[in-house]
Amino acid sequence: MDYMGNAAWWDERFKNRPLHIMEHEQRLEEDLSFFKSRKTILDVACGDGRNAIYLARLGFEVRAVDFSIEALRRLNHFALEEKLNIQTEFVDLSENGFTNSAQTYDGIMINHYRLPKNLYVNLMDFLNPGGILWVNGFKKMPKDNPNVKESDLLYDEDFEMIKFYHLIDKKEYQYNNQEFVRYIWGK
Numbered sequence: 001m002d003y004m005g006n007a008a009w010w011d012e013r014f015k016n017r018p019l020h021i022m023e024h025e026q027r028l029e030e031d032l033s034f035f036k037s038r039k040t041i042l043d044v045a046c047g048d049g050r051n052a053i054y055l056a057r058l059g060f061e062v063r064a065v066d067f068s069i070e071a072l073r074r075l076n077h078f079a080l081e082e083k084l085n086i087q088t089e090f091v092d093l094s095e096n097g098f099t100n101s102a103q104t105y106d107g108i109m110i111n112h113y114r115l116p117k118n119l120y121v122n123l124m125d126f127l128n129p130g131g132i133l134w135v136n137g138f139k140k141m142p143k144d145n146p147n148v149k150e151s152d153l154l155y156d157e158d159f160e161m162i163k164f165y166h167l168i169d170k171k172e173y174q175y176n177n178q179e180f181v182r183y184i185w186g187k
């Protein structure tokens, strides 16, 4: 997982990105019905916030965590510009857990970040009863993105330690000739 866990690599990447918000994850939009009647969302490894901003515009209260200072700086800039209710927090997921806040959430989303499987149990502690965990990512190596590694792909085994929770839905799908998988777990 050379580039993925390398904060300096991500800072450089976000620094060189034009200062506008990227399109949100299409799958998230298609899954909005799963988020209905939920209010508070934790966006884990949020990047510069394309999904956090999308949900905040829809009225969700979002906390967004990442270890890239540049990503969080951009997200704060975009949120300020649009007066959106997004709390950002610097968190290195490989070191100090998910958030220093004791808050719990109605929904937790992880998009294109493969969380080490032993951390899912702790993550579920931040979910309110009835809440959902939404995880989306590559199922197969994308042909046009040399950065993505085998170790970044999502597998059913990633969730073996939270099997006692309820798998509400699993979807394998194609988008732009790439293969993805999305899991929704319920608490």
Ligand SMILES: C[S@@+](CC[C@H](N)C(=O)[O-])C[C@H]1O[C@@H](n2cnc3c(N)ncnc32)[C@H](O)[C@@H]1O
Pocket (backbone or CB within 6 Å): 004, 005, 006, 010, 025, 044, 045, 046, 047, 048, 049, 050, 051, 065, 066, 067, 068, 071, 091, 092, 093, 094, 095, 110, 111, 112, 113
């Ligand atoms: C492929 S991007 C996905 C960003 C966002 N979820 C999206 O869908 O646009 C992966 C993100 O994971 C973050 N990341 C990688 N390793 C991390 C770690 N150990 N702790 C926190 N964030 C990390 C990177 O900074 C980057 O923003």
